[in-house]
Amino acid sequence: DIQMTQSPSTLSASIGDRVTITCRASQSVSNWLAWYQQKPGKAPRLLIYDASALETGVPSRFIGSASGTEFTLTITGLQPEDFATYYCQQYNSFFPLTFGGGTKVEI
């Protein structure tokens, strides 16, 4: 299985901050990586796919980027509704799909 390592596990931030979450794959996943946002008691919401493509309806302050096996989700200008847990997920090695451990963005 491909292991996805996210950092940090928790991130404290303020409204308006620029925050960066990192996800590292244990081997190449090309650009087959997605980012999700999850709020308590809710299903995850797809934000970014193919490492940097913005899902329809997602605000442009969410930016995905990639460099080799390291992927980054940047939120520019943190909004109150952005406090949540974020997960990366690889879908290059389909057997099986794997997720990162999550990053909780809190005040």
Place this chain on the structure above:
Amino acid sequence: QVQLQESGPGLVKPAQTLSLTCSVSGASITSGNYYWSWLRQAPGKGLEWLGYSFYSGGTFYNPSLNSRLTISVDMAKNLFSLSLISVTAADTAVYFCARGKQRFAKWGQGILVTVSS
């Protein structure tokens, strides 16, 4: 707008079979060449992909489940199902159904299933 809704028992005894269904509304389960997946999230933990099925056949399961999982599609009822045998406390989780086989833009709200005697 397609919507997914999980249903099933919230409590299952150890060693028994966990059975859930995901009703799809707003679109036919046979349209768009979509695959239909199940994922789960143990309390306070991360996400785990379980497997997927296509309406005309073709299933793929996470090998971590050791052949305990079956996913099937019922075209007549426009739903798909999950059956997990020989459950233990480690199978306690919120189970989500979702549309897709690689990335997931449509999810059900999730259903908590507790394995306990």
